[in-house]
Amino acid sequence: MNTFLWILAALVAALFFASGAKKLLQSKEQLAAGGFAWTEDFSPAMIKAIGVLEILAAIGLIVPPLLDIAPVLVPLAAAGLVLLMLGATITHLRRKELSAIGITLVLALLPLILVWGRFGPSPLS
Template structure:
């Protein structure tokens, strides 16, 4: 189960590393043309803030346990991602975007799995 949780955390980290970097490095107008219509609804500042949160979550999922420094931050980062993805799902629901809802909820379930496993029966070092 430890390997499974590492794989899920790594997939989440890679996903949000790319997503967060894209939000920080791409203009809101370009994001909108790439299919992220919600970006124009929330404005540039919010898009950049979400990008920063996604990058922090990606780092938090992997770096603390890899470095052996406060590994409890990994499941806390996962919980942060759950909250972020629930907000994303609500945004997609409001915009009537079923595919966005499905993706957001899938990522939330993966993050819940990491948080549950690491805070519960499979903590680091066990």
């Protein structure tokens, strides 16, 4: 179980690090043109803040247990990603972007498995 959770954490961290970096490095207009239509509802500062949160959570999934410092941050970072993706789901529902809802729910489910695994049967000590 521990190996599975490490692999899942690495995958989730890579996905959210890349997503956060994209939000930080591209302008609102570039993101909107690249298929992120939801950015029309958010200020550039809010989009950058979401990117920062994604990057911090990605780091929180990997670095604390590697350094053996506050491993409880792993499920907390994962819980933050679940909340972020539930917010994204609500945004897509409000905008009637039904095709994006499935993606955001899967992106909420993956870190939710980490929350369950690290708070439950395979905690990091």
